[in-house]
Amino acid sequence: MWEAEVGNASWIVRKTLKAKQYLQAAGLQEQDLMQMDTFSINKIYMQLRGSFPKVPWRKVVCNNYGSAKWIFILRLIICGRILTRDRLVKWGITKDTSCPLCNTGVESVEHLFFSCVISANIWSRILAWQGIKRITGSWCQELAWALQSYKGNSATAEVYRMCLAGTTYYIWQERNARVFQKKQRSVDSIVKQIVQDVHCRGIVSAKLNRKLDSMNFYP
Ligand SMILES: [Zn+2]
Structure with missing residues (x-):
């Protein structure tokens, strides 16, 4: 039981650190996130993805x-x-x-x-x-x-x-x-x-x- 809880906690820590890396890649710092009233996954995805020229076809x-x-x-x-x-x-x-x-x-x-x-x-x-x-x-x-x-x-x-x-x-x-x-x-x-x-x-x-x-x- 205790081992399972430790396992879950380490999984959450790993995920949190990974998420932090992604957010930093999108140009966002921890302070920026704390100051946000709303949080847009779509906006962060677009920042991570970067912009590409749209092809007419x-x-x-x-x-x-x-x-x-x-x-x-x-x-x-x-x-x-x-x-x-x-x-x-x-x-x-x-x-x-x-x-x-x-x-x-x-x-x-x-x-x-x-x-x-x-x-x-x-x-x-x-x-x-x-x-x-x-x-x-x-x-x-x-x-x-x-x-x-x-x-x-x-x-x-x-x-x-x-x-x-x-x-x-x-x-x-x-x-x-x-x-x-x-x-x-x-x-x-x-x-x-x-x-x-x-x-x-x-x-x-x-x-x-x-x-x-x-x-x-x-x-
Ligand atoms: Zn022909």
Whole structure:
């Protein structure tokens, strides 16, 4: 019993000393704490964390109902980290620069998303599914479009961001399937997969569900 109490006391002392270290790291001294009327954990956390510049694309990536793997690929594309053949050639990993989807263009982020005739076809059909009638642009234009016109919390904006993430993911997956497994799916099949997955993921939100109820067809 006595040993347990001593053990608890030493645990509390260790925790207190540790907390003191954290507070000092946040620039707070014991005297500052004693003079505080209210104590904000959030404020201290922000001081400990430091400040970081906000990247403009965070709203497309962070507020996205797409799956974790969709968001991961979208983030790689936005950051220019996806391993397209134009990058692999520079590293001497391959000499083949051709796009596995159309076999004519040079595979790069700009080509795959969505200058390529195959990926442009997929994205334009996903746009049409959302009732958007416009010609697909380059990746820079598409990203800028998403950031400017679909940054809010409306169901339309949230479905759009999810569609962008899902489409980029399935285009990248199709590219990998053709390169590594020598398997090929049709544009129809990929579009259907994106539509079905967006519907499935929209189930978690009543707002998205209502929006997707009006999109119960394949483009
Ligand atoms: Zn292509």
